[in-house]
Amino acid sequence: MQENERKLQQAEGGKEQTSENLNTHLEESPNSEPNVSTDALPDQTENTTPEIVESEEAKSETSSNNPSESTNGSDDAMDEIDESNAEDAEDAENEKRHYIPMLDYHSMPLENLVGELQRLVKNEKVQAIGRHVSAIKYEFDQKFQDFIEHKKEEFVSKGGNEIDFRYNSVAKRQFNEVYSEYREKRDHYYKQLEQNLKNNLHNRLQIIEELKGLIDVEEDINTTYNNFKDLQERWKNAGPIPRTNYNDVWRTYHHHMEIFYDFLHLNRELRDLDFKHNLEEKQKLVERAEALAGEPDLSKAFRELQTLHKIWKEDIGPVDKEHREEIWERFSNATKAMHQRRQEHFMELEKDFEKNLEIKQGIIANIVKIAENVADNHRGIQKQIKDVEELRDAFFKAGKVPQKVNEETWGHFKDAVRKFNRSKNSFYKGQKKDQQTNLEKKKELLDRALALKDSDDYAIATPEMKRIQNEWKKIGHVPRKYSDKIWNEFKEACNHYFDRLHSDKNDAQKEEYENFDKKNACLERLKEFQLSGDKKKDLEAIKAFLAEWKQYGRIPYNKKHINGKFNKIVDALLKKLGVGRHESELLKYGNKVQELAKTEDNYAIGNERVFIKRKIDESKSEIRQLENNLQFFSGDSEDNPLVKEVIKNIDRQKEALQTWKEKLKKLNILEHKLNKEAEEGEDSSEEE
Numbered sequence: 001m002q003e004n005e006r007k008l009q010q011a012e013g014g015k016e017q018t019s020e021n022l023n024t025h026l027e028e029s030p031n032s033e034p035n036v037s038t039d040a041l042p043d044q045t046e047n048t049t050p051e052i053v054e055s056e057e058a059k060s061e062t063s064s065n066n067p068s069e070s071t072n073g074s075d076d077a078m079d080e081i082d083e084s085n086a087e088d089a090e091d092a093e094n095e096k097r098h099y100i101p102m103l104d105y106h107s108m109p110l111e112n113l114v115g116e117l118q119r120l121v122k123n124e125k126v127q128a129i130g131r132h133v134s135a136i137k138y139e140f141d142q143k144f145q146d147f148i149e150h151k152k153e154e155f156v157s158k159g160g161n162e163i164d165f166r167y168n169s170v171a172k173r174q175f176n177e178v179y180s181e182y183r184e185k186r187d188h189y190y191k192q193l194e195q196n197l198k199n200n201l202h203n204r205l206q207i208i209e210e211l212k213g214l215i216d217v218e219e220d221i222n223t224t225y226n227n228f229k230d231l232q233e234r235w236k237n238a239g240p241i242p243r244t245n246y247n248d249v250w251r252t253y254h255h256h257m258e259i260f261y262d263f264l265h266l267n268r269e270l271r272d273l274d275f276k277h278n279l280e281e282k283q284k285l286v287e288r289a290e291a292l293a294g295e296p297d298l299s300k301a302f303r304e305l306q307t308l309h310k311i312w313k314e315d316i317g318p319v320d321k322e323h324r325e326e327i328w329e330r331f332s333n334a335t336k337a338m339h340q341r342r343q344e345h346f347m348e349l350e351k352d353f354e355k356n357l358e359i360k361q362g363i364i365a366n367i368v369k370i371a372e373n374v375a376d377n378h379r380g381i382q383k384q385i386k387d388v389e390e391l392r393d394a395f396f397k398a399g400k401v402p403q404k405v406n407e408e409t410w411g412h413f414k415d416a417v418r419k420f421n422r423s424k425n426s427f428y429k430g431q432k433k434d435q436q437t438n439l440e441k442k443k444e445l446l447d448r449a450l451a452l453k454d455s456d457d458y459a460i461a462t463p464e465m466k467r468i469q470n471e472w473k474k475i476g477h478v479p480r481k482y483s484d485k486i487w488n489e490f491k492e493a494c495n496h497y498f499d500r501l502h503s504d505k506n507d508a509q510k511e512e513y514e515n516f517d518k519k520n521a522c523l524e525r526l527k528e529f530q531l532s533g534d535k536k537k538d539l540e541a542i543k544a545f546l547a548e549w550k551q552y553g554r555i556p557y558n559k560k561h562i563n564g565k566f567n568k569i570v571d572a573l574l575k576k577l578g579v580g581r582h583e584s585e586l587l588k589y590g591n592k593v594q595e596l597a598k599t600e601d602n603y604a605i606g607n608e609r610v611f612i613k614r615k616i617d618e619s620k621s622e623i624r625q626l627e628n629n630l631q632f633f634s635g636d637s638e639d640n641p642l643v644k645e646v647i648k649n650i651d652r653q654k655e656a657l658q659t660w661k662e663k664l665k666k667l668n669i670l671e672h673k674l675n676k677e678a679e680e681g682e683d684s685s686e687e688e
Contacts (some may be wrong), residue, residue, distance in 0.1 A: 100128055105139045107397045110147065110171040111631050113140045117178050126185040133182055140175055146414055153421050174632075200239035204249055207235050211256045215263045229259055236315060257317060272320070278318040282327050285312055288336035298345055304413065305338050356399040360409055363395045364416050371420035374427065381424055388420055432479070439478040442486055445471060449493040458501055465497055469603075489606065499557045516555040519562055522548055526569050535577050542573055585659045586666075593666050597674070605664075605671055612664045619657035626650045 100120075105113060117136050120129045148167060155165045211231050214224055241249060261271060285308050295301035312331065319327060367388055375381045401409050445468050452468075455461040472490065477483070503512075526545050531538045548565060574584045596605055626649050633643045 030049050034270060074407050077229045100124060100132060102132060102135065104399065106400060108139065109396075110140060110143055110175075111628075113143075114171050114174045114178065115632065117175065117182070121178055121182045121185070126182065126189050130186070132531060133179070137179065142410060144169070144172055144175075146417070149414075149418065150421055153418070153425055183534050197240060197242045201241040201245055201249070202251070204235065204238050204241060207238065208232055208249075208256060208561055211253070211260065214260055232257075232317075261318060274317060275320040278317045279323055279327065281316045282312065282319060282331070285316070286327060289331055289338075292334065293337050293341075298328060298341060302342060305335065309335075350402065352571075353400055353402045353497070357405060357409065359398045359399040360395055360401060360413070363391050363398065364409075364412050367391050367416040367420060369411075371416060371423060374420065374423040384420070385424065389419065392417065432607075433663060435477050435479050438458065438476050439486070442472065442478060442490070446486060446490050446493065447477075449490055449497070453493045453497040454500075455497070458504070461497070462501060465494060468496060476597060495557075501557070512554050512556045512559075515552040516559045516562065518552045519549060519566070520554060522552070523566050523569075526566065529573070532574065536576055538573075539579070542577075546570065581655065581659075586662050589663050589666060593670050596667075597670055602674075605667065605674075609664070609667055609671075612660055612667065616657065616660045616664065619653050619660060623650060623653045623657065626653065 045358065105116070113136050117133065117140075118133055120136075147169075151167050152165050211228070214228055214231075217224060217227075235253065261274075289305060289308050292301040292305055293303075308687065310332075318324070370384050370391075371389060375384055395413055400406075449465065449468055452461045452465055478486065522545065529541065529545070555562065571584060592608075596608065626646055630643070630646050630650070633640060633646070
């Protein structure tokens with residue numbers, strides 16, 4: 001009795017049942033004929049196969065486990081219980097297994113599916129996660145296929161050949177590694193389990209043979225009865241057997257147990273005492289089964305009902321004929337009630353699935369509408385891309401749809417997204433052609449600038465160089481992979497020419513060399529400077545060096561390396577003083593702003609602005625990428641070295657982003673000041 005109570009307590013950790021095996025009806029006839037077969041039992045010879053002649057008592061008791069042979073043929077709910085318990089019979093750990101919830105894998109992105117699979121394989125028993133792994137793999141395969149098709153379309157739209165398409169996915173590689181680990185663990189577990197099941201089956205068949213022999217032993221009836229009880233205890237502890245043999249082995253065992261009870265009529269007192277005990281135990285099971293009607297957790301209630309059936313079937317013997325039909329009827333009715341609750345529950349789920357279907361169909365219709373009206377400009381398409389991504393997220397979060405239309409709905413969704421992607425890619429393919437044309441035009445201008453950069457005929461070359469620069473500004477974008485390179489080459493050619501022009505046309509070069517000499521002297525003093533240990537005093541001294549450096553004007557182009565030497569020493573001193581990188585960068589940047597202010601070169605200021613904005617965009621992009629990478633470790637502690645490194649990189653990028661923003665702010669102040677001075681100059685000119 002205590003053992004039965006333990007099994008009931010452990011039932012809360014039993015196997016979760018799905019809706020696929022719930023479409024059944026419950027009806028039990030206590031007088032139905034059992035279908036007792038020994039064909040499925042291995043290693044049985046003619047001598048060991050029992051000849052089965054059922055008593056009415058055996059018919060009554062075993063009918064509860066053979067609904068397919070019942071008189072009314074409507075005992076599908078009992079089949080459901082039997083199949084579940086037969087499946088559990090292969091897993092000795094099942095009763096110890098805790099409940100693992102099925103998450104909404106459909107709404108998870110690829111990276112989260114990988115993370116959940118890692119968590120399950122690492123933390124749960126391999127025999128308990130089969131359905132979870134299958135569901136995760138199904139969702140991952142569908143989403144990854146959609147993702148790869150999207151990438152392939154992009155590759156082809158950019159001029160690539162489909163047979164040359166390759167894509168290295170970190171998520172796919174990680175998924176395959178974890179799934180392979182799961183399969184290895186699963187195969188190892190079931191290889192060991194298979195041998196245990198065979199051994200347990202052999203032991204149970206041996207118990208049956210010993211049970212058959214009890215009635216042929218000439219000994220005191222009390223001794224025989226005690227031996228019978230020992231066999232019952234050995235049967236309870238014999239361990240799991242293959243599910244294919246479960247019902248037949250149990251029926252054979254139960255049949256010979258009934259024969260022994262018939263034999264026991266020679267000592268009616270012992271038999272009646274056993275009947276009484278069995279009735280009391282079954283009454284407790286019935287009370288527990290009836291109480292399940294008030295259990296709010298339906299899954300928990302069904303798992304406990306499974307355990308009650310298992311105890312009824314395996315651990316408790318028959319009762320007397322007077323109470324047999326009544327006690328079974330109560331147990332059967334409690335089971336029917338539970339089955340009805342489950343049927344109603346899953347009918348409600350189907351209604352929710354239908355609502356989800358309507359939502360998803362609406363989302364698909366919206367994507368189709370966008371796909372049929374793709375914008376004809378970059379800004380418009382970028383907005384539509386964002387809209388489609390939001391609709392995709394909403395689709396995956398909408399929940400499950402009825403199984404019969406799942407594949408069809410998924411297909412319509414993929415077709416709608418694919419149609420939009422093709423239209424979008426077609427637009428950018430045309431843009432690519434335009435960018436290629438722009439690249440050719442800029443190459444021509446670059447060649448012209450390179451040809452003029454060393455020209456001494458300033459009267460002809462200068463207007464031409466200015467014309468080239470203006471023409472460059474009018475040409476649109478070029479392919480990104482060439483953008484920086486061709487721009488830097490063009491800028492270098494122009495700067496080279498105008499540096500020569502300025503050096504040769506006026507006496508500024510003398511001033512530049514004078515400035516160089518002053519900066520060189522300042523650098524030498526800086527090299528000899530020693531920190532006093534007074535941070536405030538030392539910082540003021542360094543600022544004085546920076547201020548002095550700023551006050552010297554332009555230096556010869558081929559002498560600009562001195563600025564790097566100066567900055568390197570300043571960086572080292574500031575580091576010793578404990579000045580942060582951010583503050584140090586801003587202190588030094590003031591030097592550059594001062595130089596730009598002196599030149600009043602709008603072109604140079606514009607170049608600096610473009611450079612800083614590009615750095616800001618790069619920092620933001622890097623932060624987004626690092627934060628996305630951090631999601632791969634959603635289940636890991638912050639003590640994980642990889643997590644620490646990612647967080648450290650994010651902080652570093654955020655600090656750099658703040659520095660670039662401060663630099664842009666200083667540049668804006670300078671530009672505003674120059675514009676204001678220019679406006680004041682125009683106003684004074686008009687007054688004159």
